[in-house]
Amino acid sequence: MTKKISKIQIFRHLIQIILFFLLPGLYIMAFSEIKSVYQMILKGNFNFVQAFPSIFELVTILFMTILLGRFFCGWACAFGAYNDLIHEISKNVFKIKFKVNVELDFVLKYLKYLILTVILVFAWTLGSSILGSFSPWEAFAQITDISLVLSNFAVGLLLLLLITIGAMFVERFFCRYLCPLGAIFTLISKISIFKIRKPNDKCGKCRICTNNCSMGIPLYNVNSVRGGECINCLKCTEVCPRKNTAANIAGSDINSAMAGSVAIAAFAGMYALNGSASKLLVKNGLASASSISTSSSQTNYSNYKDGTYEGQGTGFKGGTTSVSITIKSGKITSIETVSTEDTPDFYQRASGTVINDIVSSQSTSVDTVSGATFSSNGIIEAVNDALNNALASSAASKSESSTSSTAASDTSSNLTTEASSSSDTSANTASGTADKPSQKTSSNSAKETKYKDGTYKGEGTGYKGGTTTVSVTVKGGKITSIETISNEDTPDFYDRASGTVISEIVSTQSTSVDIVSGATYSSRGIMQAVESALSKAI
Numbered sequence: 001m002t003k004k005i006s007k008i009q010i011f012r013h014l015i016q017i018i019l020f021f022l023l024p025g026l027y028i029m030a031f032s033e034i035k036s037v038y039q040m041i042l043k044g045n046f047n048f049v050q051a052f053p054s055i056f057e058l059v060t061i062l063f064m065t066i067l068l069g070r071f072f073c074g075w076a077c078a079f080g081a082y083n084d085l086i087h088e089i090s091k092n093v094f095k096i097k098f099k100v101n102v103e104l105d106f107v108l109k110y111l112k113y114l115i116l117t118v119i120l121v122f123a124w125t126l127g128s129s130i131l132g133s134f135s136p137w138e139a140f141a142q143i144t145d146i147s148l149v150l151s152n153f154a155v156g157l158l159l160l161l162l163i164t165i166g167a168m169f170v171e172r173f174f175c176r177y178l179c180p181l182g183a184i185f186t187l188i189s190k191i192s193i194f195k196i197r198k199p200n201d202k203c204g205k206c207r208i209c210t211n212n213c214s215m216g217i218p219l220y221n222v223n224s225v226r227g228g229e230c231i232n233c234l235k236c237t238e239v240c241p242r243k244n245t246a247a248n249i250a251g252s253d254i255n256s257a258m259a260g261s262v263a264i265a266a267f268a269g270m271y272a273l274n275g276s277a278s279k280l281l282v283k284n285g286l287a288s289a290s291s292i293s294t295s296s297s298q299t300n301y302s303n304y305k306d307g308t309y310e311g312q313g314t315g316f317k318g319g320t321t322s323v324s325i326t327i328k329s330g331k332i333t334s335i336e337t338v339s340t341e342d343t344p345d346f347y348q349r350a351s352g353t354v355i356n357d358i359v360s361s362q363s364t365s366v367d368t369v370s371g372a373t374f375s376s377n378g379i380i381e382a383v384n385d386a387l388n389n390a391l392a393s394s395a396a397s398k399s400e401s402s403t404s405s406t407a408a409s410d411t412s413s414n415l416t417t418e419a420s421s422s423s424d425t426s427a428n429t430a431s432g433t434a435d436k437p438s439q440k441t442s443s444n445s446a447k448e449t450k451y452k453d454g455t456y457k458g459e460g461t462g463y464k465g466g467t468t469t470v471s472v473t474v475k476g477g478k479i480t481s482i483e484t485i486s487n488e489d490t491p492d493f494y495d496r497a498s499g500t501v502i503s504e505i506v507s508t509q510s511t512s513v514d515i516v517s518g519a520t521y522s523s524r525g526i527m528q529a530v531e532s533a534l535s536k537a538i
């Protein structure tokens with residue numbers, strides 16, 4: 001009996017170790033892809049065929065969870081394996097023996113639904129980034145670079161420490177009480193065809209199955225368990241002295257070792273099948289290997305010359321990422337990775353979502369991927385660099401005269417008011433210095449100027465010297481619209497600034513508007529770009 005138990009659990013732990021090193025980001029990947037799908041649906045631009053190549057990991061994990069229950073949690077999740085390791089050390093090395101109160105355990109298991117709701121509402125629906133640094137799994141995913149974790153995920157690291165302490169006392173502490181992905185899996189796994197069957201009428205009073213349950217499920221009180229809190233670790237099927245507990249698929253009892261083997265084989269098979277399906281979709285032109293081609297009116301790319309352009313950016317640990325973008329009819333139609341020196345797992349985690357979002361929104365002001373922030377920023381930077389090359393190509397083909405450039409410079413100097421004098425005293429919050437309250441230059445000092453109708457392009461310098469390029473449309477002598485053509489700014493800061501600053505400029509017909517607190521340089525880059533464009537309209 002002992003030998004049989006040892007073999008099954010050794011097999012499970014072996015799978016955990018292999019996947020911990022080969023696919024450590026599966027947990028974050030799955031959760032990020034759920035976020036991506038949710039936001040696509042929320043925005044009304046979800047297309048399953050086009051999105052499929054980038055979310056096949058999610059499709060695999062969700063499908064297998066619905067079909068066979070939470071084998072992912074019990075066998076494949078790196079964070080779950082970490083919780084198992086900590087508890088085994090505490091139990092066998094430090095001899096910690098702690099049993100959480102049954103009633104308290106029952107109540108605490110609802111915490112993960114509260115956490116999921118907070119993330120769903122504030123981070124996914126309202127777009128708040130405040131929870132990003134609170135993520136313990138992001139700190140865990142990048143723990144090998146401790147300086148990066150300390151500077152970007154300090155709160156997450158503190159939570160990871162608390163989770164580690166919790167796991168020493170309560171088995172699967174995070175999985176039981178805090179895991180938002182586990183909350184989703186708990187709900188959808190209840191319809192699986194896999195269950196643990198345990199007839200009460202054949203039970204004694206030992207409660208060995210309950211005492212060995214990783215998730216603290218009161219097995220002595222039920223006839224079977226299908227999904228829900230059960231993570232299919234299969235320990236209960238091994239320890240029953242009466243052999244009364246069995247793994248069951250579609251109504252038939254099967255050997256516990258076979259159940260684990262079937263689940264892992266099905267998982268691997270679905271993973272391979274989805275990968276083949278992705279390649280088939282690309283081959284038949286139904287989807288791009290690294291992009292979704294959809295139309296969008298959010299950004300005007302008409303100033304870019306059609307063609308293919310390359311750009312570079314700096315990703316995780318300084319690795320260079322090179323991409324190739326294709327522009328047709330003034331729109332980005334595809335983005336392909338030329339090469340990357342980034343960490344493969346982080347880059348793969350970031351590329352599908354970030355590239356899809358850029359093409360879908362026709363903007364580089366997109367969300368970074370949880371757990372792969374620097375890889376995401378590297379891709380965004382590379383795309384911006386490629387867009388600048390497209391802009392330069394367009395400018396060269398139009399052969400703009402040096403006379404208009406001189407006039408733009410002279411007039412821009414006249415239009416720049418008191419706002420520029422205070423630029424040296426402001427900084428974006430990313431540099432670690434908080435902004436002063438929003439500053440405003442009196443609009444009464446702005447000159448009343450007559451502008452010639454048309455569309456004009458201008459450039460300004462934003463955060464960390466990044467170039468912001470805008471297109472300003474003038475009708476009836478008034479500014480009617482301002483569109484972002486490209487920006488080399490930090491996406492989060494630019495998003496924070498652009499909506500407010502642009503709407504205020506159009507509303508007041510002046511560039512002497514409030515800067516956005518926390519995004520000072522990004523705000524000034526937009527103002528400067530609009531002033532440059534307006535100088536050409538005089």
